[in-house]
Amino acid sequence: MESLFFNSTHLHITTWVITIILFFIAVGRYSTGAHMALRLFYILVLVTGLLLFIKHHGINDMLYGMKMLAGILTIGLMEMVLVRKKKGKETSKLLIGAVILLIVTLYLGFKLPMGLNFFA
Template sequence: MDFLTSRTDLHITTWVVGIVIFLIAALSGKQSKGLHMTLRLFYILIIITGGALFIEAMKFGQGMLYGFKFIGGILVIGMMEMVLVRQKKNKPTTMFWILFVVFLLITMFLGFKLPMGFSFFA
């Protein structure tokens, strides 16, 4: 577990790869079951690394903000899945794209603003 919490690089790498795979799957014309299953594997990796960092973050005394970031991350993953599933069923996805972007921006802002993140906003 120390490997997961020693640096945030592993978590950042998993969500960057996850978002890239999501964009490829969502913006390509055809639905690929293998690509969707690979993305679901990355959902699990994102949650595991994020959960490990969340537990480590309790040392900073800002548990509520880290909790909001954790919930935001789960909502981002949920919106990614909703976009792909609704596209597969040929249903409208505009609302879920908007929610995806909003939740992603909030989660990234909190991630970079909090003490364990990079100091882009300092």
């Protein structure tokens, strides 16, 4: 069981893919249930990402740290978009920022030695 959490990026990738899908569903049609499920997946993404960071940060400390910071900021912006949407406020600027930061986070993640090497 330990190897599932510490040695594989598959669980982390699965959780953030589901998180991204749930986020765009929640942005498109806000519901409390989707928002609560999304918050659960935020926690799962953070836990799996932290476990991967603890295990592999020695490979490239700065890049792993930047990726972790970008991931936390992405989750924060995603949550801010949904809270503002729930309150009926303008979300377009925050949504653009969240999507741009998501792209940066994905780029950093794929650039990592443990990531999928699309940019070789």
